[in-house]
Amino acid sequence: MPQAAETRQASDGAARRPVAPLRRIALVLPPTGPYCREDRCQSYFSADLVPSMRPPLEEVEAAAGIRGAGGTPWVLDAPAMGLSAAAAIEQVLAFTPDAVVLTGTFGSLHDDVRFAEALRARLPQSVCIGLRGAPVYAFGAELLSAHPALDFLVHGEPELSFAALCAQGLAGAGVVRSHLPNPPAPWATSLDALPRADRTVIDPTRYRVRGTFEPQATIHVQRGCPFRCTYCLVGTVSGRKARHRDPLDVADELAELTAQGTRFFYLRAETLTLDRQWARELGDAIAARAPKARWVSATRVETADHKTLQALARGGCYGLSFGVETGSVELGKRIEKVPHLGRATEAFRACDRAGIASLMYLVVGFWWETAQTLDETRRFIAAARPDLLTTFWAHPYPGTAYHRQLTELGVVAHSAQAQAEPALEPPGICIDEIRRRVKRLTAAHYARPAVWASVARKLGPVLLPRPGAWLRHLADTFAPQVGG
Ligand code: SF4
Numbered sequence: 001m002p003q004a005a006e007t008r009q010a011s012d013g014a015a016r017r018p019v020a021p022l023r024r025i026a027l028v029l030p031p032t033g034p035y036c037r038e039d040r041c042q043s044y045f046s047a048d049l050v051p052s053m054r055p056p057l058e059e060v061e062a063a064a065g066i067r068g069a070g071g072t073p074w075v076l077d078a079p080a081m082g083l084s085a086a087a088a089i090e091q092v093l094a095f096t097p098d099a100v101v102l103t104g105t106f107g108s109l110h111d112d113v114r115f116a117e118a119l120r121a122r123l124p125q126s127v128c129i130g131l132r133g134a135p136v137y138a139f140g141a142e143l144l145s146a147h148p149a150l151d152f153l154v155h156g157e158p159e160l161s162f163a164a165l166c167a168q169g170l171a172g173a174g175v176v177r178s179h180l181p182n183p184p185a186p187w188a189t190s191l192d193a194l195p196r197a198d199r200t201v202i203d204p205t206r207y208r209v210r211g212t213f214e215p216q217a218t219i220h221v222q223r224g225c226p227f228r229c230t231y232c233l234v235g236t237v238s239g240r241k242a243r244h245r246d247p248l249d250v251a252d253e254l255a256e257l258t259a260q261g262t263r264f265f266y267l268r269a270e271t272l273t274l275d276r277q278w279a280r281e282l283g284d285a286i287a288a289r290a291p292k293a294r295w296v297s298a299t300r301v302e303t304a305d306h307k308t309l310q311a312l313a314r315g316g317c318y319g320l321s322f323g324v325e326t327g328s329v330e331l332g333k334r335i336e337k338v339p340h341l342g343r344a345t346e347a348f349r350a351c352d353r354a355g356i357a358s359l360m361y362l363v364v365g366f367w368w369e370t371a372q373t374l375d376e377t378r379r380f381i382a383a384a385r386p387d388l389l390t391t392f393w394a395h396p397y398p399g400t401a402y403h404r405q406l407t408e409l410g411v412v413a414h415s416a417q418a419q420a421e422p423a424l425e426p427p428g429i430c431i432d433e434i435r436r437r438v439k440r441l442t443a444a445h446y447a448r449p450a451v452w453a454s455v456a457r458k459l460g461p462v463l464l465p466r467p468g469a470w471l472r473h474l475a476d477t478f479a480p481q482v483g484g
Contacts, residue, residue: 020169031078032111044417065163138399156185225270230401254290283311301347327380328373360386370428
């Protein structure tokens, strides 16, 4: 039953829009470029960086909150569907929403706002347009005064914030408006109290493991991280306190999804093995309840030991990425992630024994990068020998300590394709030289027979394309598409 019509003056002063309730909420990833739009990862999607386009996680979590509050969620992933702006707008109009919430990223923000303006011109005045995503945490209400097409911002745990948006409209906790103080963003003390993600609002066949064409789902298993790596958004968007889901509940969700035909998963954790006892219980629970699940996740070398990795492998883990970022101790001190060769080597050899492919993330082009730091990184990689290497460019995301450091130094950095291209030229080395050195160290790494042998042994049996998956992919590609 709608509450009494609460209204507010629109930011342009020309129209009045209802505040509560908002029953039909469209969650839209705008057609403004292939970015990873997860709050913690804003990287431009390129085949060598983000290995597979992942399903929109925060949106399916928001959908669960809206559904639980009695509303109707709808998700449009325009980049994954390859929609033009005009086609995306037509689809939004056809849904007849009470509110539209766009997911912005730092790299696409300018275009996201342009899309909001185009949408504003077509939507009835009663429909509110909001924005969610990492820029909301960094810029807050400034976004609203700068961009009149936006009526509100959403932050906090998606399940809780969107339930509040649905039930209380723009007065909900987690909603930011320029002219009224809203309650602070709601955070769940226990992730087990949150509803499970509602995946009925997306087409899972759009998101597949690269090379195998098998559908892949993302499962949130842990949120928040106590480490303080200066370039990382996690503390800003998920908090410093690590919260873990009940391993049995995770295993049951995996079992449900494998029964529906999804076999591959990305278990999203800031640092999967932060609590090793929990990680072992997770591996054991998945082995017992969802033995067909195969999955990858992310962690740090300091928290990975042999016993834990064995348990994860038993539970179907076939790949772990490790954010090492640099092999230089001096540079590591600047970014508050000091590399430790002994621990990295130990973690990668433990992965070998467990049969888990190890992927080392490298981040180059920090302000303090030099030829010497890159040499140290090259020697580090040669000695530690991970299986796979992925190199990102350092990006000073607003809201991070690295961004504040650069601002204090008077450095203005920009790159639209965040982390897929340089954001600045370090004073100690030019971009071209960084590129040359990264190319050389990458070539040297993949020239090692031990690397190929290890990758083939670990990934061959899991990822060898299966004819059935290829055929299903072709059928899905050419079948008429329905829904988002
Ligand atoms: S350990 Fe990983 S998630 Fe945690 S702050 Fe550092 S980079 Fe971010």
